[in-house]
Amino acid sequence: MxxxxxxxxxxxxxxxxxxxxxxxxxxxxxxxxSPLFPVRKINIQGQMARVTPVQLRYIAENELSGTFFTVDIDQTRAAFGKLPWVREAQVRRRWPDQLDIMVLEHKALARWGENGLIGTDGQWFDAASDQSLPVLFGPQGSEGEMAQALARFSKALEPSGLKPLRLWMNERRAWRVELDNGVVLELGRGAVDERIHRFAQNWKTTLSDLPYQVDTVDLRYPNGYAVKMPDYKAPAAK
The missing domain is CATH 1.10.287 (Helix Hairpins)
Structure with a gap:
């Protein structure tokens, strides 16, 4: 060779x-x-009511590292996602020295028992709020289903002028609703939407005119309902 x-x-x-x-x-x-290509500017946008500038500044100053080319986009997205009210952070580079970050906030729909909140997208998130919100109680993993039910029930109750205050679904998928006037609706399983619609149609025409306090309305009947009235006393037998 x-x-x-x-x-x-x-x-x-x-x-x-x-x-x-x-x-x-x-x-x-x-x-x-090379340090010749630092990230000199971080542009943060988004309609933010709960996320504060102090929180955003802390993340920008303490969680981000690297040059314009080496900054980890996924890590940056995750860093801003740690903030309680941040639903999503979209991150992209802009030549020659800028990061553009779009912050999307959660919008609270309800409380999830005593642990966190449910957003309008049906997702659970861990944050504190002073808002007056309905409270949902259900099995783990049912957050999205219960958020959808809350929206449907609220719509169905509009003719009655009442709103859901608390909503329960047990392991057997039986539903119960407490309204903002204190009345509890027993919906059971199955045709719950039809039952709550039946209540809404009868509240102003019949139930609200009863001369007794209505405590519970049991709608688990095919064609009617039963009403529990604590102060009702049956007429004495003659």
Missing amino acids: WDNHRALGAVATCLNWLAVLALLFAGGFYLVH
């Missing part, structure tokens, strides 16, 4: 190309990691 000038020339050419590639790689690595 050492006497083969053509083979030696090919090897030399290959080695030269490898050296050029190594040089280009080293130069590119240096440029990418």
Whole structure:
């Protein structure tokens, strides 16, 4: 081989190309990691009512690292996502030295028992709120289903002028609703939407005119309902 000038020339050419590639790689690595390309500006946008500028500044100053090329987009997104009211953070680079971050907040729909909140998207999140919100109680994993039911029940109750205050669903998928006037609706399983609609249609025309306090309305009957009135006394037998 050492006497083969053509083979030696090919090897030399290959080695030269490898050296050029190594040089280009080293130069590119240096440029990418060079302090010549810092992130000089972080532009944060979004309609934010709960996330504070102090929280955003803390994340920007303490959680982000790297140059314009090496800053970890996924890690940056996750860092802003740690804030309690942040539903999503969208992050992208803008040449030559800027990060654009769009922050999307949760919008609270209800409380989940005594632990966290449910957003309008049906997702649970851990945050505190001083809002007056309905309270949902249900099995783990039923947050989305209960959020949808709350929206349907609220709509169905509009003719009655009443609103859901607390909503329960047990492991057997039986439903119970407490209204903002203190009346409890026993809906059971099955056709719960039809039953709550039946109540709404009868509240102003019949139930609210009863001369007794209505405590519970049991709608688990095919064509009617039973009413519990604590202060009702049956007429004495003659």
